[in-house]
Every structure is written in structure tokens, then in C-alpha cells.
Amino acid sequence: MNDSLGWSSQASLWILLLPFCAFVVNGIFLGHRSPKLAAGLATLATAGSALLSICIAIPLLQVKFLQGIIPWSFEWLQIGIENSPQAEFQISMGMYLDGLSLVMLCLVSFLSFLVHFYSLAYMQEDKGLGRFFTLLPLFTFAMLGMVAASNLVQIFVFWELVGACSYFLIGFWFHKPSAIRASKKAFWITSFSDVFFLAGLLLLAVETRDLNIAHLISAETIQQLLQSPGFWGISRLSWAAMLLLIGAWGKSALFPLHIWLPDAMEGPTPVSSLLHSATMVVAGVFLMARFTPLLQNSQIAMTVTMTAGLTTAAFAALVACFQWDIKRILAFSTVSQLGYMLFALGCSGAGLLAYQASVFHIFTHAFAKCMLFLCAGVVIHSIHFNDLRKMGGLGKTLPLTCIAFWIGVLSLSGVPGFSGFFSKEAIVQAAWNSSYHWQAVTAVMVGGISSFYLARLALLTFHGPTDQNQSKLSPSKYKESFVWMTPIVILAALTLGAGWLSHQWFEKQFYIKLFDSLSLGENHAAAPAALVYVAIAVAGLGLLLALAIFRGPRRHKLPTWSHPLQNGLYLDTLAETMYQLVFHKFLGPLFYAFDKWIIDAAVNSCNQIFHFFARYMRQWHNGQVQRYAFVSAIGFVFLFIIAHFFLTQSGMR
């Protein structure tokens, strides 16, 4: 297999290296001096990376993967004593290419390139342009490194790098207190769940002694994990899968750890776009998809995944209906769609179909969500606020954006023909096929709600009367320049066509070696055709409902009963209170006291001791000969005593 790779094994390295080089060059040389050049370099680098990954992926994706290929790898760390095989533990770094990582590589690099391109215009007047185009390639590099990782430790390293980059980028406008808060929140919550990821990693390391992915998801390892005794009534495999799941929980913003994601819109819109579509949040889903063989052998982990996914999807969809902030609605939409993906992975125990559907949904959702955020960026950039209550009628001034936005909305709503339709149907069908009937129905209902709030968003933004606030702005402020619109148009085309083009491939060619004997899905009754029609009908109903409510005159008051949903079930407040309690009320004072009374006290007391002695010693150095004579005499007496003592001891007398 490696021989047939030929040039691409060399080239695959450059997929990662190009963004990294851009980061290094921009960080050291170009970022401060010529931000414009830095922006160009970063965009070119990601373009190269995208081109390379597509060129490498297309021939490889014709192959049915049963096992990943490793074009290159090197030993990174060796832990333990050499020449003793029991204690030796190697950590390598490399690339592991299979269907999943190839799809993700293409997706990440391509979307990243488009976002870079878009940012050329979006960020051009920003003072931090150089910094932005230093961090964005790093972000891309981190995510690429993660999806292509050949070792779980490598995944973890890049996973954390993704987290750190998102911290920097969410807090990009660090002069805004809200941005700082949001970045800290994102970092805290994802780091909290990362602890569990690390625990799972260590458990796997102890258990298998080899963290290469090829080894971890091989049948032997899973057998070994299944056979080793668990604790607290749960097998080790389940523990590992659950810990990894909790790691993904925070990163992929599942309920109730989703609270960082809606706040993450404090970053620049291109960052939100990238973060919501292909990089940060997808990392969690990717991790679970990568370890589906583990997951599908653990009933508990699967049930938890499915439940968490479905709860998140439903909850976020409901909350999104009652938000007024354009980016916030999109953020909740992302949360909801991530819930879908995890839900599909949770169903994967019963068959390959659900796994395929999940990755397919990552694929289609990424285009749509990326585009929706870019459109939102255009809107926000032209009117300089993002409150839906003050918007309206923008479709006239931003026609192209309006059309693209509607394409995204319809795609995510699951209207037939758009790419979202294919993946959503695949998920619902997979769930039904796996005999999760009511869950499938719930998913369909959530789809209806999704279409409602997305349509509401589009209607309130682009249609209806023009708000008097924005009519004050000059028409020249509204601009749909070439650089703005090129990525949007490309993404719109992909949102329209990608699902239709690739759903066959995802069903037939996108394979992973699953080890459940039942996994080939042949024994399952196919989902009734009615399900598809019902799903379409529900989505249509949601759209129509939105049309009915929001076409007419605006009402900006929401019903009282929706207050908990407007505030996201007060989870933010809860998290805030807990944060306050734990860090400000408890840990803060504790550490302060520790710092003051132990560390500072130790340092100061050293000082004080010398000060004390110095105050008395100083009096002896007053320049009087007799004082010095005293000291000499006393010193002589003591020396004499010591000498006398030692001489008598050693018998030299």
C-alpha cells in the first residue's frame, strides 16, 4: 500500500507543514512588520495545504479502507528502560490515513482556506491583522495534525493545541472584556473535559501499552480490553470509551457543557465560522468517530453517547428558537447539529450505516455552517450590530448573501435536494435501522424545530421592513465585494451539491473496519419510506410555521414561558455561579492565603532574619577599634575552644 502512495507520502507531510510554516514565518517575521504580506502568505499556505490534501485524497478515496495507511511516522518519545520490553513504551508521531482522516483533511484544509480568503477582506482594517493571520494557520495546523494523527498521544497534543488556538482566537479582541470572558470560559470548560480525555488516554496506555491508532482499534486490542476485568461493574473498554466521550463532550459542546460555544462568537466572525464548521467543535465528534470500534463494543458508552447527542440536539434547537443574536442562533444550531452527529455515532453499534451517516453529516454541515457564518459576517460587517430585532429587509441590499443564506438554511433544515437532507435522512434511517425508533422520531422532530429557527433567522434578517436604525446608514456601507463573496458562493455551491454528489460514495465506499458481527447491517429491516416523507413534512412544517409567524409585522416580545429557554435553562448562570463560588469564593482566597502566609511568609522571613541579624551586627561595625578587638578576642576564644576540642578528640595532645 505504501508503495502505491508514491509522491503523496512525501506530499502528505506538507499538508501539515505548510500552515505550520506560515505560522512560524508570520509569528517571527511578517506578523508585526507587514501584516498584509502575512495574510497573503497564510492564505497561500492553506490553499496549498487544501490543494495537496484534495490531490492526495481523491485517488485514495477510491479505495475501500479496511485499515489506515501510514505514509510517514517517526518515534517521538520513548518512555521506560531500554532493552526491557515490559517497561518500554513508545510514542510515535505520524499520519494515519483512512477514509475518515482523508475526508477530514480535505474538509478542514479547504474550509480553512476559504475562511482565510474571506478574512483577507473581513479583517483588513483590523489592527491585529498580523496576529490574526499568525494564529489562524496555527489553528488549521492543529486541527489537521489532529485529524491525521497516528497516535492517541498525538491526537491529544493537537487537541490541546486546537483548544489553545481557539482560546487565543475567541479572545482575539482582547480589549473587550466579554471576549476575554468568553475565551476563558471556552478554555476552562474544554480543559475540564480534557482531564477526562487524558484519564482515558492513560487507561488505554496502561492497558494496551501501545497508543498507535492502528493498534488501538484493532480487533485484538478490543478483545483484550473486553476480557480485562473492569471496575465498579463497568468493563475497562467502557471506561476508556466513556472517558474519551467525556473528553469529546466539552470540545463538541454537548449539553450541559455547551455553554462556552454560544459565547465563543465574541471572536471575529471568520473564526466563529471555522470553529463551528470544521475545526474546534468537530474535534470531539472526530475523536468519537475515530474510536467507534471501541464505542460500539460498549453498550453503556453507546447509550450515553446517543442520549447526550439527542438531548443536546433537542435542547439547543429549542433554545435557538428564542434568541435574538444572529451568531448566537447559529451557535446553538451548531450545538444542535453536533448533537445529531453524536447521536448517530451512538447508534453505530448496530451497524456501519450510522457511522457513515455521522461523518457524512460532519461533511455536509461543515459547508452549510461555514457559509452561514460567513454570511452573518457580511451582515454584521455592513450594519455593525448583530441584534435581530434591529435587522430586517437586508435582502434588498445584500441579495447574494441572502440567497446563500437561504441555501444554508434549507440545507440544514433538510429540504430535499440540499446536502443537509441526505445526511439527516441517513442519520434518521440509521437510528431507525438500529431499532431506536422513538429516538429516530425525536430526531425528526428536532429537525422540524431546526428548520423553524433557521427560517426565523433568515426571515428576520433579510426580509420584512427595514429598521429605522439601519436606514440611517449610507447604502455604500453595504458591500458584497469579490473577496467577500467568492468563498460564500463556493460554499453555497457545495451546500447545494455536495450531499447529492457524495452520498453514494459515503454509503458504498466509506468504510471502517467494525468488529461487531452484526455490523454489516444486512439483518436489519430497512427504514420505511414513510419516515423520509415524515421528516420532509416536519421540516416543511417548521419552515411554514416560521413563514407564518415572522412574515408579518414584527413582535419583539417573546412569551413569558420561554424565559428559561431564552436563557438556556440558566445553565450559564449556574456555571457562572459555580465558577464564582469555586474560584472566587473558595480557591481564590485559599490560594491567596497560601501565597501570602506560606510562600510570601517564607521569602519574607528569610529577609527578616537577615534584617534582624544585620541590625545587631551593624552596631559592631561602628569603626571603633575596640569593638573590632572585642570581636577578634571573642572569635579567638571560640577558635581556641574548637581547636582544643578537636585536638583532645584526636589525641594529638
Add this chain to the structure above:
Amino acid sequence: MNLASLLLVSALLFGIGLFGFLARRNIIAALIGIELMLNASIINLVAFSRFGHTDAAAGPVFALFIIAITSAEMAVALALVVSLHRKSHDLRLENLTKLRDVQ
């Protein structure tokens, strides 16, 4: 008269001289203390040369050298005292602190 009693006298003289040097404030009184200490050491040298199997002549000769050194030291010290008196009219040791570090 034996070696022990001579050494005892020498030690006591030295102690008295040391006390004089440490305790007295007048610079000339302190010099008198030094004289006493040197005198004690001369007694010590002679005593050791007179008892036991030692070179009998070396002790007195060494003592002669000490006397010479003492007189040299005294000459310089008293010259300093005169010079000091001429400068400040103050011969109290406690006021001679010009050589101390700046505080």
C-alpha cells in the same frame, strides 16, 4: 618558682593587658594595655627557654626582638597620637571612627 607559676603570671598579665586594651577609652591607656600584653609574652618566651630541653639562649634573643618591635610600634603609635592630638584634641578611642564604612 616553676614553669607553671611563670606561665600563670604571664597569662594573668596578658589578661590584664587585654582588659586594658578593650576597656580603656583613652588611646594612651589602651597602648599601655598593649605594652602589658607584650610584656606577658616576653615572660612566656623566657620561661619556656629556661625550663625543659630547649635552646636556652633563643628565648631571650627572641624577647630582645620583641622589645625592639614594641619600641618601633610605640614610636609610630605615639607619633600618631601626637598628630591626632594636633588635629582634633580628642584622644578618645570611641571617637576614632573615620575608618568605618559609610552607613
Add this chain to the structure above:
Amino acid sequence: MRDILFYLLAFSALASALLAVSLKEVLHAALALMASLFASAGIFLLLHAELLALAHVLVYIGGVVVFIVYVILLTKPEGETRKKNWQLQYGLAGLTVLGFLLLLFFSVPWKNLSNQKFNVNDESGSLTEAGLRLLTTSDSGFILAFELMSVLLLMALIGAASIAKKSDSDLDSVQSDLSKGKSL
């Protein structure tokens, strides 16, 4: 007879030494020092160190102490003025000396010392032998030290003269004092 003489001399040396460090008036202290040195010279005579005793009287008493007395008369030093912390200074000095003496008393093997025999006959400690030893160049001679000592004495002489000499500014002030009718 020798013992009695020795004890008398030792007692007078110690007593006058005590006086020398305790008398307030510096001139009296210098005279007490003279007495103490005389007593020491007597002890040297008892020990058959005649040359040393002679040198002691000549150089010490005739030279140094007289010099001290001259300086005292020249500078008219005030007597010991007992200021606020004199007790501290005397106490500290006393303690130090006490510690020193105790140390000596406990560390010196007195018994072994008292067994030593007096080894000097009339010839060996005599003036002749000491003179020969001082001026011979053989291994047992001290000619080099003797010569160095003379150089040292010369240097001390020149140094003392140059230090005690009135500087130009002093001469100026003396002249101005004289012109105002003041005497030295």
C-alpha cells in the same frame, strides 16, 4: 629565697599591671606600667636572663615608658570620663578576658609543666652567649633577624618623625595662633 623573691616580684608585677589598667589618670597609669615592667625585669634576672633584663629596663622603661610620659605631658589627655555605656564596655571586656583566662586554665596541662627542670647554669643564659648568638652567621645565629630589626627600627624612626611632624597647614595654623598671641 628565690621563690619568695619570685612571688614578691610576680605579685608586684600583677598588682601594678592592675593599677596600670584601672587608674583614671593616664600619667599614673604610665607610672604603674613602669613599676610592672620593673618587676618583670626582676623576674628575668631571677631567670638568669641578664641581657634581657637590662634591655627591658633600658628600652622599655627608659625608652618607651618615658616616651609615653612625654606624650602624655605633650597632649595633656583628659582622664577617663565615665560615660553612659562605660559599664557595658568594662563588662564586655571583663567577660572576654575572663573567658580567655578560663580557657587557658582549663586547656593548659599545668601538671606536666611544673615537672620541667630549670636547665640554665650561669654560663648558658649569659650575656656573652646571647651576644654571640645575636651576631653569628652560623645556623644558630640570629644575624639576619638582627639586621632586619635594625632596618625596622630605622623605618619606625623615620615614620614616627614624619607622622609627628607638623604639616604645612598645621604650621600655618600655628603661625596664626602665634600671631594671635596664643602659645603652644
